[in-house]
Amino acid sequence: MKDYLYDGSFDGLLTAVFYAYTEKEPIRLFKETSYRPYLLSEPVVVKTEMDKSDRVYQGICSRLSHTTLTNIYYLYLSEIPDSETLAFEYIKLCFKYTDTINLAKNNDIIRTVDKYAKRVLMESHRLKGFVRFKEVTPLVFYAQIEPDHDILPLILGHFKKRFSDQHFIIHDLKRGYAIVYDLKEAYLHDLSIEQGEKLLHFTEGDPFEELFKSFYKSVTLEERINDRQRRSYMPKRYWKHLVEL
Amino acid sequence: MELQEKLEILSGAAKYDVSCSSSGSKRSSKTGDLGSVSTSGICHSFTPDGRCISLLKILLTNYCIYDCAYCANRRSNDITRAAFSAEEVVDLTINFYRRNYIEGLFLSSGVFKNPNHTMETLGSIVKKLRIEQGFKGYIHLKAIPGASQELIDEAGLYADRMSVNIELPSDESLKLLAPDKKKQDIFAPMKQISSNIVLHQEERKKYKRTPLYVPGGQSTQLIIGATPDNDFSILTLSQKLYDKYDLKRVYYSAYVPVNTGAHLPEIKNPPTLREHRLYQGDWLLRFYGFRAEELFTEERPNFDINFDPKTNWALNHLGHFPIEINDAPFNLLLRVPGIGVRSAQKITSARRLAPLSYPDLKKLGVVLKRAQYFITCRSKYHGSVDLDEDKIRHVLTPKLDLNELDNPYEQLTLFDKPSSSQLLLPPMHAKLLLVEDRPTALTGEI
Ligand code: SF4
Numbered sequence: 001m002k003d004y005l006y007d008g009s010f011d012g013l014l015t016a017v018f019y020a021y022t023e024k025e026p027i028r029l030f031k032e033t034s035y036r037p038y039l040l041s042e043p044v045v046v047k048t049e050m051d052k053s054d055r056v057y058q059g060i061c062s063r064l065s066h067t068t069l070t071n072i073y074y075l076y077l078s079e080i081p082d083s084e085t086l087a088f089e090y091i092k093l094c095f096k097y098t099d100t101i102n103l104a105k106n107n108d109i110i111r112t113v114d115k116y117a118k119r120v121l122m123e124s125h126r127l128k129g130f131v132r133f134k135e136v137t138p139l140v141f142y143a144q145i146e147p148d149h150d151i152l153p154l155i156l157g158h159f160k161k162r163f164s165d166q167h168f169i170i171h172d173l174k175r176g177y178a179i180v181y182d183l184k185e186a187y188l189h190d191l192s193i194e195q196g197e198k199l200l201h202f203t204e205g206d207p208f209e210e211l212f213k214s215f216y217k218s219v220t221l222e223e224r225i226n227d228r229q230r231r232s233y234m235p236k237r238y239w240k241h242l243v244e245l
Numbered sequence: 246m247e248l249q250e251k252l253e254i255l256s257g258a259a260k261y262d263v264s265c266s267s268s269g270s271k272r273s274s275k276t277g278d279l280g281s282v283s284t285s286g287i288c289h290s291f292t293p294d295g296r297c298i299s300l301l302k303i304l305l306t307n308y309c310i311y312d313c314a315y316c317a318n319r320r321s322n323d324i325t326r327a328a329f330s331a332e333e334v335v336d337l338t339i340n341f342y343r344r345n346y347i348e349g350l351f352l353s354s355g356v357f358k359n360p361n362h363t364m365e366t367l368g369s370i371v372k373k374l375r376i377e378q379g380f381k382g383y384i385h386l387k388a389i390p391g392a393s394q395e396l397i398d399e400a401g402l403y404a405d406r407m408s409v410n411i412e413l414p415s416d417e418s419l420k421l422l423a424p425d426k427k428k429q430d431i432f433a434p435m436k437q438i439s440s441n442i443v444l445h446q447e448e449r450k451k452y453k454r455t456p457l458y459v460p461g462g463q464s465t466q467l468i469i470g471a472t473p474d475n476d477f478s479i480l481t482l483s484q485k486l487y488d489k490y491d492l493k494r495v496y497y498s499a500y501v502p503v504n505t506g507a508h509l510p511e512i513k514n515p516p517t518l519r520e521h522r523l524y525q526g527d528w529l530l531r532f533y534g535f536r537a538e539e540l541f542t543e544e545r546p547n548f549d550i551n552f553d554p555k556t557n558w559a560l561n562h563l564g565h566f567p568i569e570i571n572d573a574p575f576n577l578l579l580r581v582p583g584i585g586v587r588s589a590q591k592i593t594s595a596r597r598l599a600p601l602s603y604p605d606l607k608k609l610g611v612v613l614k615r616a617q618y619f620i621t622c623r624s625k626y627h628g629s630v631d632l633d634e635d636k637i638r639h640v641l642t643p644k645l646d647l648n649e650l651d652n653p654y655e656q657l658t659l660f661d662k663p664s665s666s667q668l669l670l671p672p673m674h675a676k677l678l679l680v681e682d683r684p685t686a687l688t689g690e691i
């Protein structure tokens with residue numbers, strides 16, 4: 001068995017898929033940074049090559065479908081440990097049986113792909129609600145998040161459209177980068193935890209945070225407390241960055 | 246009075262209005278605008294009771310000239326009264342919005358001076374938000390029963406959704422508990438909003454510049470258990486509202502007594518399981534192609550709370566079953582207990598490639614615990630008992646009689662004995678945990 005290690009970029013993943021495709025033996029795919037060597041397999045470091053990645057990308061678009069490509073992208077964003085190997089198996093399956101194999105909702109690979117993609121989409125939808133901005137200086141807003149999956153690229157458009165008249169930064173602390181919007185463009189940019197802390201230094205007591213807290217308290221129906229339900233919609237791991245909790 | 250205290254009073258007073266939806270609207274916005282609406286709706290937080298917080302839900306004021314028996318704000322109650330100024334509402338909305346706390350504003354009010362004055366003030370606030378502040382977020386506005394046609398016409402130009410709460414499902418109940426409101430006053434604005442919506446939609450087809458009118462549609466709320474109205478008449482009313490006025494949602498709210506009074510029932514235990522079953526029944530009307538007349542008979546005008554409404558229906562119509570998974574059309578699959586919209590879609594998708602086997606069904610999300618009695622798979626019946634009403638009813642009946650448990654006049658005694666960990670749960674929570682078929686997000690939608 002061989003373990004292909006790529007640099008963590010989407011192009012890197014597609015390059016690894018390109019080379020893995022020609023192998024006869026079972027292949028597993030990992031990010032170089034998160035790889036833990038395994039006794040029975042041989043690690044192979046794959047360097048990203050844009051032309052190879054392009055060929056895989058075009059091949060999927062033309063011979064499979066955009067939906068399939070999107071699924072692969074979601075698998076990549078999911079950062080679930082076996083997701084890259086799954087992506088590879090998924091691509092092989094689709095090329096073997098054509099894109100219609102996606103209809104086989106009882107197939108284990110298709111089911112797992114759907115499940116992971118759903119998790120990523122679910123989290124990006126949730127975070128559209130759970131992002132909490134702090135006003136650092138008038139009309140400049142900063143938020144911290146720590147999502148399970150790498151969802152910043154998926155929420156960028158939403159926030160850009162919604163808050164087009166205010167500067168904002170949405171900082172993924174786990175991955176050390178952020179969405180930055182400067183009233184013209186929204187882009188992804190590296191941002192360290194320390195830089196984030198500096199931004200927070202500017203904030204002073206925000207009266208609206210207090211107001212939102214009292215709003216949160218007073219809309220609760222004491223007669224119907226149901227904490228299990230609350231946690232199923234809003235899992236505890238997100239609470240850290242929610243001002244009302 | 247401090248803003249904080251006002252907010253506490255006036256959001257606390259609005260909390261029994263259960264609707265929270267921010268979905269279904271469309272309103273274009275361009276760069277430089279503040280705000281957008283999301284077609285699927287977004288929850289920004291969840292209350293400890295598990296409801297979605299999507300909108301800044303407040304009353305403009307809790308002063309009221311009326312005296313509806315069930316309402317905490319009724320004239321005869323001795324409570325602290327407060328009122329926001331228009332600026333305060335605008336300020337709160339914009340600042341909460343910019344911090345991404347909310348999708349927008351839900352503005353309701355007690356009736357002060359008279360219905361027209363109230364409606365006019367509400368209308369002027371949303372106009373201010375839209376015109377002066379250029380706010381493009383979601384606005385849900387209450388239409389005040391009895392307000393003039395012109396005021397409602399105008400307010401609808403700025404709102405994404407409007408609602409008039411019917412609250413009481415029948416004329417008699419209304420007379421008894423809300424003597425100041427006439428049925429006519431409630432249905433007139435509803436009718437008017439719905440015909441305005443149609444009118445504007447038609448116009449927009451011809452002239453692109455026609456303004457939007459309540460693009461997110463209307464909703465209403467019914468109180469469950471404050472009056473003797475049965476489930477049949479409640480869902481028949483909902484069906485009428487969906488058919489005739491094209492309502493987007495009807496919300497149901499188990500009656501929680503905040504007042505006492507001659508005409509009010511002495512409820513010790515809000516009928517939340519019944520509320521849950523009504524939401525499920527409502528779901529059947531809107532997404533599963535059922536009609537209210539199919540779900541009930543004159544002799545059985547209430548759901549048996551022990552079963553979900555679809556199982557109820559299936560048990561009473563066993564002649565329609567079993568259904569063959571591999572060739573039944575989509576709309577018949579939807580009628581099988583344990584098969585939801587999503588699993589029905591997966592079935593029709595997967596069987597295009599190859600006939601499905603029984604173990605496949607579990608992978609497709611079918612709840613076999615219920616579905617097994619109503620289907621065949623490759624012509625084989627897999628139920629643990631014969632296809633016989635009594636036998637199936639027997640295996641599906643929960644050990645605890647949920648009808649007893651939901652009896653509004655009995656205090657819950659079930660968990661009095663310190664026999665299980667459930668003792669730690671508040672009764673309301675415990676009660677809903679007993680329902681096996683808890684679908685996601687019924688009362689609070691995502
Ligand atoms: S009109 Fe509304 S606020 Fe006034 S008493 Fe009746 S329900 Fe309450």
